[in-house]
Amino acid sequence: MITSIFSKSKPINFIVVFFISLFAYVIANFKLSNEVYNFNDILEKIVIFGVCYFSILTLNFIVGKNSLTQKNNYEILLYSLFLLMLPKSLLSDKIIVSNFFILLALRRTLSLRSQINLKKKLFDASFWVAIASLFYFWAILFFILIYAVLLLFTDNKIKNWIVPFTGLLTVLLIVVSYSIIVNGDFFGAIKIASDISIDYSNFNSSKDIIAITILLSFGVWSSIFYLASIRKRMKKFRPIFKSIFISLAIAFVIMIIAPDKNGSEFLFLFPTLAIVVANYIETIKEKWFREIFLLILIISPIVLLIL
Template sequence: MITSIFNKSKPINFIIVFFITLLAFVIARKGLINEPFTMVFIVKQNILLFVAYISILLLDFIVNKNNLTLKNNYEVLLFSLFLLFITQTTNHSNVLISNFFVLLGLRRIVSLRSQKDVKKKLFDAAFWIAIAALFYFWAILFFALIILSLVLYTDNNIRHWIIPFLGVFTVFLMSVATSLLLYDNFFGILDISPETSYDFSNYNSLSYLIAITVLLSFGVWSSIFYLQNINKKKKAFRVSFKLIIIAAIISFLIVLQAPEKNGSEFLFLFAPLAIIITNYIEIIQDKWFKEVFLSVLVILPFVLLLL
């Protein structure tokens, strides 16, 4: 039933996905019900909801443009369901915006497979990731993805290795200039305090434990088959698939390093995890098992809302 709806790209799929995202967004804000609904508050929430929606569309664009999955909408469904699994991911504007810029950077990194406009893509990728780091410092770890892409493509052009650093430096200069204009100091707009925390006590609730266990177990299981099937992909696309699994690892490192474990840090993991699990769903031969596998991911977040 569920697989038959999302196994092809259709407009109705995005309506369902947007509804799930809206539900996650509303549930995350139930604690704000007693807050005054000022115009500023309403505008801010609408902007954040728009960022969440545009991130989903951007994920769909990245996947379709680079043939990271077959022509279906499983990845956007999974992304929206992950938001419902951990609704706190929609409740922190800095992480939502940072993740959006990370996706913009990922789009340029994955598109390096075409080997066209390489310099521009490298600069853009570093530029977007550096901006993402302004909103959430540990997003800077995705810069490693650019360097690893050059390694995987065995790029020996020295200029290509320098360009990403120029992209980061450009953002740094822009930030310093903006800080001087707005705050009359050099680093007022920069968040360059690499704080970390390994206190996971905030996850000690039943809903958190179930959500994290399901996401990680399904992710690890799917990753095993994902890695096994990379060599079956067309040679031109193999590096792109490798970059997705590396992005997932980097995202997991961000979760571990996050200075405040409030659940929002898992947002960085959702896009690569959605792509990895989608690839696994596509290779499942037994229709009943595919239906059960996807049904668990669909039904469980709604059940967790009752806890």
């Protein structure tokens, strides 16, 4: 029954996902956070949640535009369930905004497969990655994805390899100009937190350990089938599916090296992880097993909330 509801794109699916993600956001900011909010803070949180939900819609657009799934809404359901399973991922407003810009960059990067307006798309992708890194420095690692996609499309034109740096430089010039006008110096507006940490003591609670174990277990299991399925794809689509996995790997690296491990760094992982798991669900032939698989992902966050 669950799979039949989300096996086709329907307006009701987006409403369900909206309330799941809203519930996760409320838990993160009003239960897990110790902040005391005034009226202006509440308005700001409403805007940030709008960015969060629009990220989900952007993911749906990326998936549909590039035929990454079989015209279903599994990916947005999974995304929202991941948020509910680990609501800590919504604690950082800056990472929510940064993740949104990374999705915009991913959209432009994947569109390179059409080989139309390459320079414009490369500039846009690098521009969005640079903007994302202003909110969270390590988002700059997604710059690697742009060149990985160029390699996958076997683009050997030197001009195209230079274009992404112009996007990066453009953002740098804008920020420096802003800093000169507002702060009276060159780099006062640029705050780079490039530290690395391998301290995972913040995840010592049973809830976090169970949630992360479930996410990683489902992710690794689905990734095995995802990588195997790439060979079966049409040749023109293989680079796209490889790009998604590279993006997933980059997000995983960010999660590993994040200086402040409060759970919010997992947000970068969720969009591409949702695509990978959604692809695995599509490969399951037995309907009963597909139902159980999804049911576990639905029940797990509910159980974790009760614990």
